[in-house]
Amino acid sequence: MIKTEYYKDLTKMNTFGMKVKARCFMEYDSVADLVDIEFEELARPVLHIGGGSNLLFTDDFKGTVLHSKINFIEVLDDSPCHSEERSDVAIYVSVGAGVVFDDFCAWAAKEGLWGVENLSYIPGEVGASAVQNIGAYGVEVKDVIHKVYCYDTVEEEFVNFSVEECEYGYRDSIFKDPEIKGRYIVTHVVFALSREPRPVLDYGHLREAVAEAMSHSCDPRPRELGHPLAGGGMSHPCDNASDTVADCHFERSGSGDEKSLTPAMIRKVIIKIRKEKLPEPSVMGSAGSFFKNPVITMEHYLRIEAAAKAEHGPDYKVPHYDLPDGMVKVPAAWMIEQCGWKGRRSGGAAVYDKQPLVIVNYTGEAYPEEIIGLERRIIASVKAKFGVDLHPEVEHI
Numbered sequence: 001m002i003k004t005e006y007y008k009d010l011t012k013m014n015t016f017g018m019k020v021k022a023r024c025f026m027e028y029d030s031v032a033d034l035v036d037i038e039f040e041e042l043a044r045p046v047l048h049i050g051g052g053s054n055l056l057f058t059d060d061f062k063g064t065v066l067h068s069k070i071n072f073i074e075v076l077d078d079s080p081c082h083s084e085e086r087s088d089v090a091i092y093v094s095v096g097a098g099v100v101f102d103d104f105c106a107w108a109a110k111e112g113l114w115g116v117e118n119l120s121y122i123p124g125e126v127g128a129s130a131v132q133n134i135g136a137y138g139v140e141v142k143d144v145i146h147k148v149y150c151y152d153t154v155e156e157e158f159v160n161f162s163v164e165e166c167e168y169g170y171r172d173s174i175f176k177d178p179e180i181k182g183r184y185i186v187t188h189v190v191f192a193l194s195r196e197p198r199p200v201l202d203y204g205h206l207r208e209a210v211a212e213a214m215s216h217s218c219d220p221r222p223r224e225l226g227h228p229l230a231g232g233g234m235s236h237p238c239d240n241a242s243d244t245v246a247d248c249h250f251e252r253s254g255s256g257d258e259k260s261l262t263p264a265m266i267r268k269v270i271i272k273i274r275k276e277k278l279p280e281p282s283v284m285g286s287a288g289s290f291f292k293n294p295v296i297t298m299e300h301y302l303r304i305e306a307a308a309k310a311e312h313g314p315d316y317k318v319p320h321y322d323l324p325d326g327m328v329k330v331p332a333a334w335m336i337e338q339c340g341w342k343g344r345r346s347g348g349a350a351v352y353d354k355q356p357l358v359i360v361n362y363t364g365e366a367y368p369e370e371i372i373g374l375e376r377r378i379i380a381s382v383k384a385k386f387g388v389d390l391h392p393e394v395e396h397i
């Protein structure tokens, strides 16, 4: 079925909560419906959205907004697959583009499948995750993508891209290339998950947080593989994403050993961390990280470090990550905080007080101009203090 609405209010379809309208809005719930859409006849421009969690609408949208409701999770092979490219692969799971990404993470955790637990609670939908290469806590979605299936709106045919063909980078993919942007519509993504434990705990204090949670942890036993969107399966106290580690009544595992970890345990910890640091879109509008973390030369980093030590004392440590190519990634959050922006308000917009990489719709009534004004001033002050150019991660529409 295709649902078409004109002058559609998009306030609830963008997590920033910008009060804008789309001239035309079309929602389809199957691949057959997608094929029926006459792309040549749509009011232009055409924008395909997912959960609207990485967008800043700067005005009413004069063209057509498309949205997928292709919702399924299907295990393609529940016995170990032997892939020439990826010998570690155990289970291929095909997921519709319209599935809420965190619903997929919750499902994988319930099934005891490893791979997406660190990506828990990221807002957005599966189709957009494969375009944006979402990432958190040491994992990017490209690490678990096997293939991305799309509809080519130019050739009017179905195509698929291997993970290599997607040319993934930091929050980047071939689908964001200006030359082909909008041409391919993701219909579903095949993920390569694993039954073999493969916890990724090296990011920040994640290992400590997991160890702490394990001391009073609940071990949701994996069940037989099921199809959650088709119903079935027993529920578990940990199934509810709103639970925190603390309020889930786990039995003490005793061992404190990483071998007894489950994806569900890590998911719990990640959700707790995210809830502490990031605003809930349902409570305060935002689009998650507003800026990308900049990558600079080692020489540039050493100048920043010397200046920081001169300002804060010789023992001061500048957060940074050395990259394999000799470049250095410096958290934009640190630079924005150093420029004094943390918690500052400007009209209806504000820099989030617990994570300054996030700009929030503080009053719920912020105008796009207020968000953009704050963005410009942050960029200018980071450039003036550190000589670094910040680039928004959020797409301005």
Ligand code: EPU
Pocket (backbone or CB within 6 Å): 135, 136, 137, 138, 203, 204, 277, 278, 287, 288, 289, 290, 291, 292, 293, 319, 331, 332, 333, 334, 335, 337, 342, 354, 355, 356, 357, 393
């Ligand atoms: N920091 C500060 N002040 C703060 C907060 C952070 O100085 O108030 C510094 C700290 O040194 C901290 C570092 O920034 O160690 C990194 O902070 P954090 O771990 O919160 O991660 P991030 O680099 O700010 C990225 C992603 C997030 C993702 C987290 C966790 C980008 C643009 N953002 O943020 O993704 O959740 O790592 O992996 O890469 C998103 O994309 O919307 C998003 C939320």
